[in-house]
Amino acid sequence: MSFLPFAIAAWLFVFGLYGVVSSNNLVRTIISLTVVQSSTYLVLLGVGYVHGGAGAIFADIPATAKTVDPVVQVLVLTDIVIEATVTGLLLAMAVQAHKRFGSLDPHDMRALQD
Amino acid sequence: MNRRGRLGLFALAGAGLAAVLVIGFTGLPDFGSYHGVYGRVITGVAVTLRHGTDTITALNFDIRGFDTLGEEFILFASVLGIVLILRQLRGEQEEPHQEESEEHHFAGASAALRALGLTLIPTILAIGVYIVVHGQITPGGGFQGGVILAAAPLGAFIAGRYLGMKTIAPHVVIELGDALGAAGYALIGLSGLVFVGIFFKNTIPLGIPGHLLSGGQLDVASVFVGLEVSGAFLVAWTEFFDQALIVKRGSQ
Amino acid sequence: MHITALPIFIPMFAAAALTAVRHWMPRLLNDAIAIGVAIAVVVLCALLLAHTANGHPFAYWMGGWRPKHSVAIGISLSIDPVGAGLATFMALLITAALVYSSRYFEAADGLYHALMLVFLAAMAGFSLTGDLFNLAVFFELMGAVAYALTAFKTEEQGPIQGGINFAISNSIGAYAIFTGIALLYARTGALNMAQIGHTLDGHHADPLVLVAMALLFIGFLTKAAAVPVHFWLADAHAVAPAPVSVLFSGVMVELGIYAVARLYWTIFAGPLGPHIDALRAILIAFGTLTALWGAVMCFSQRHLKRLLAFSTISHVGMFVCGVGLLSAKGLAGVITYVIGHGFTKAALFMLTGVFLHRFATIDEFDLHGKGREIPWAVVLFAVGGLLLSAIPVVTLFFGKSLLDAAALDAGYPWLPSVFVVSSMVTGGAVLRVSGRLLGWGAPELEGGPQAAEAREEEGEEQAPRDYTPPLMLIVPAVLLLGAIVIGLIPGAVPAIEVAAGHFLDHLSYINWVLRGHVHFAPASTSHIEGFDYAYAGGATLGALALAALGLFGRPLRQRVPDLLLRPVVGAIGGLRQLHSGHIGDYIAWWTAGAAALGGASLIFLR
Numbered sequence: 001m002s003f004l005p006f007a008i009a010a011w012l013f014v015f016g017l018y019g020v021v022s023s024n025n026l027v028r029t030i031i032s033l034t035v036v037q038s039s040t041y042l043v044l045l046g047v048g049y050v051h052g053g054a055g056a057i058f059a060d061i062p063a064t065a066k067t068v069d070p071v072v073q074v075l076v077l078t079d080i081v082i083e084a085t086v087t088g089l090l091l092a093m094a095v096q097a098h099k100r101f102g103s104l105d106p107h108d109m110r111a112l113q114d
Numbered sequence: 115m116n117r118r119g120r121l122g123l124f125a126l127a128g129a130g131l132a133a134v135l136v137i138g139f140t141g142l143p144d145f146g147s148y149h150g151v152y153g154r155v156i157t158g159v160a161v162t163l164r165h166g167t168d169t170i171t172a173l174n175f176d177i178r179g180f181d182t183l184g185e186e187f188i189l190f191a192s193v194l195g196i197v198l199i200l201r202q203l204r205g206e207q208e209e210p211h212q213e214e215s216e217e218h219h220f221a222g223a224s225a226a227l228r229a230l231g232l233t234l235i236p237t238i239l240a241i242g243v244y245i246v247v248h249g250q251i252t253p254g255g256g257f258q259g260g261v262i263l264a265a266a267p268l269g270a271f272i273a274g275r276y277l278g279m280k281t282i283a284p285h286v287v288i289e290l291g292d293a294l295g296a297a298g299y300a301l302i303g304l305s306g307l308v309f310v311g312i313f314f315k316n317t318i319p320l321g322i323p324g325h326l327l328s329g330g331q332l333d334v335a336s337v338f339v340g341l342e343v344s345g346a347f348l349v350a351w352t353e354f355f356d357q358a359l360i361v362k363r364g365s366q
Numbered sequence: 367m368h369i370t371a372l373p374i375f376i377p378m379f380a381a382a383a384l385t386a387v388r389h390w391m392p393r394l395l396n397d398a399i400a401i402g403v404a405i406a407v408v409v410l411c412a413l414l415l416a417h418t419a420n421g422h423p424f425a426y427w428m429g430g431w432r433p434k435h436s437v438a439i440g441i442s443l444s445i446d447p448v449g450a451g452l453a454t455f456m457a458l459l460i461t462a463a464l465v466y467s468s469r470y471f472e473a474a475d476g477l478y479h480a481l482m483l484v485f486l487a488a489m490a491g492f493s494l495t496g497d498l499f500n501l502a503v504f505f506e507l508m509g510a511v512a513y514a515l516t517a518f519k520t521e522e523q524g525p526i527q528g529g530i531n532f533a534i535s536n537s538i539g540a541y542a543i544f545t546g547i548a549l550l551y552a553r554t555g556a557l558n559m560a561q562i563g564h565t566l567d568g569h570h571a572d573p574l575v576l577v578a579m580a581l582l583f584i585g586f587l588t589k590a591a592a593v594p595v596h597f598w599l600a601d602a603h604a605v606a607p608a609p610v611s612v613l614f615s616g617v618m619v620e621l622g623i624y625a626v627a628r629l630y631w632t633i634f635a636g637p638l639g640p641h642i643d644a645l646r647a648i649l650i651a652f653g654t655l656t657a658l659w660g661a662v663m664c665f666s667q668r669h670l671k672r673l674l675a676f677s678t679i680s681h682v683g684m685f686v687c688g689v690g691l692l693s694a695k696g697l698a699g700v701i702t703y704v705i706g707h708g709f710t711k712a713a714l715f716m717l718t719g720v721f722l723h724r725f726a727t728i729d730e731f732d733l734h735g736k737g738r739e740i741p742w743a744v745v746l747f748a749v750g751g752l753l754l755s756a757i758p759v760v761t762l763f764f765g766k767s768l769l770d771a772a773a774l775d776a777g778y779p780w781l782p783s784v785f786v787v788s789s790m791v792t793g794g795a796v797l798r799v800s801g802r803l804l805g806w807g808a809p810e811l812e813g814g815p816q817a818a819e820a821r822e823e824e825g826e827e828q829a830p831r832d833y834t835p836p837l838m839l840i841v842p843a844v845l846l847l848g849a850i851v852i853g854l855i856p857g858a859v860p861a862i863e864v865a866a867g868h869f870l871d872h873l874s875y876i877n878w879v880l881r882g883h884v885h886f887a888p889a890s891t892s893h894i895e896g897f898d899y900a901y902a903g904g905a906t907l908g909a910l911a912l913a914a915l916g917l918f919g920r921p922l923r924q925r926v927p928d929l930l931l932r933p934v935v936g937a938i939g940g941l942r943q944l945h946s947g948h949i950g951d952y953i954a955w956w957t958a959g960a961a962a963l964g965g966a967s968l969i970f971l972r
Contacts, residue, residue, distance in 0.1 A: 068153075
């Protein structure tokens, strides 16, 4: 059981990539991208987890209490902000792509074929 | 490549990458038995030296506040990017503003929905402000509270009043909030340099742990971040709503 | 130093301030403020460089959170000559790009300037930081700005598709980086690079460390555009506005290489020390493939910006090889080459912008003979081509000589010939275009693999103009002059060698970052050998010959037996078909690249 979170993280990473590779709709591609990113949340939070540990917030627990690692939580917070913003940026591009190409299928976007 | 070639390549490559990841992850400590030195040092420092009971906020806005500066500007720059990408172009135009009564009705808002949407606005605002200013004590802070604050004007949208939402949160104002929040957070860094000689060093009295005004710059940072996050999200949402509801399709 | 954080703070603050008042700002003031801020950052970074250049690197702890008992608490900017020099170089290029864009864009409101300033801050932070997670944050910041700038001309198809491909590829690279960071954090409980390296020292490379290294490297190599994770680059660089392409090719891509070098020597040099030969082989394999792939693709382009983009990929291959040699000389060669290449490629992209501005096309055959209207631009373009072929004795030549010497030292006597091919072909392609601009060679291409290619720039075309603002020629001329003379400044190249020697002193880095003790082993410098002139001269002559072949070679080609010609043409055509513009293809290749690097690390580095 102790490996399960990390196994799921590995699965999410590759499965999200599969979503991007197999997608025929840009919105699905972007959602798949967030699936890949979820893998990083899981690894980070999984790494810092301590059995029986409380959140590292000492408002109502003694300063000596066992806590989970706070650093990874901060990293995940940053990670989440990055996800939200890059997703927004990509969706804006998808809106424009739909206007310019009349389609959201990457297969129909042929402006850059070599 | 055609679809089959693409998926074939990925089947091989994906299996390889999965194997690589799993082999790497086997070196991780067992789930739930982590003993990193950094986290322990930080939990010791946050309350004693920063007088903030929420270690995560202390890390975010002070100890690793420089990361947050970068993060703030990721948000800021992405929103600039969204505005840039969705800006109006030749061949596109706004539909003329119609009377409020004729405005786009989102799924035909009923009277109950309208009442709910409009009551939600002040309620959400209050919760948002509460979360922003208590970030140094309990879970929360500028990011979390900022997103909640940004949701308040959406009450008007739920009530079927999109133009009303734009009146509550005019574009110029939310964009200004976004920019001033980002600039303000950067200025916290500068104030450390100017007054104490080190960038991002706390210059504000620390107060008593657990009190509203405690944690030094944590509270100020929370407020600026809250301002920026709420502004940024509203700018982004407004841009998307405008595309969906107001801007006429240009020539394809 | 008190000014240490200012190269990051000032442009960020200015960007936010410009945005706050953007509806009321005249264009001229936007230009003036942006250029003024960029110049200020050049000066600040140059001061940092001057301070550290005499063997005085230092760590600046944000918020005054100094390490306690050698345990890092806060985030450090770890300033050494390589990082400070890179930041100075980057700020110079942004200054040039901003001066150029003041004439290039007819309409650019404050959004463009604000984004460029955030880009400046991001690249400065990326060059200066000493914290692994902070590096990833600035990586993403750089990315977010770059995606938006790529899609600047949203009324066209190309920029949107290029922006999407760029954003998705690089985001996935960033996720690999985050996963790598998580692995290292789990093992070491640290985020400061010196601290991680210190904790890993004395341990051997186990699967976790190897996979972490592979994930971090593939992530940063995605930004650097090494084959097979390079596909986004040609799309993004070809469609971004010229002043933005200047920064992408001139410095952003090189920052990916910088990160790989920085991570290796701060973090992985300890555990991987015993496997240095195998790691060298892996990196050189990637680099060689990239250099040759980019060269072939470069020569087969007729779209000027795409041609330059592939030439950048070819040079990235050289950089990967140079860093992959894992020696001071190789790294010094890369640094010198990056400076020369950055100025040259920046000038070439700007000149492409001149052609687009004036003739509303940058298709090689559409431009046939048009260059006679602006002969100076063509002359500068040809000079750029000669510089890319590393003609003696420009900056690129010194860089290449160091790379050659490093390759021989490391036991790769065939590697210099790869470098020669890369220089020759990328220089030759630019010279071929210069010739075509003057009306030499065929005006239209019939048959052959390129005939079916559509005019990619359709839509980008505004109306042609009959003037060119002088500033748009002066800026690239100054940059080319820089690319020629910087290597000739007495003491410049030896200073780079010393800085590179200190850069890869793993134990000293840990000491000066965590304890503030600066002590370096003396670094050596080298001399240019006779064969360097022969190699470089040969590459330049080869470039001229290739250009001539591209212009006048058709009769010759008809005489080559079909049996020989067909496989070559077929292979090039197949290679080109891989660059389909389909994001699914690109990510399938990305996965293959990540699996290959990870697999090779796990198999050969144990």
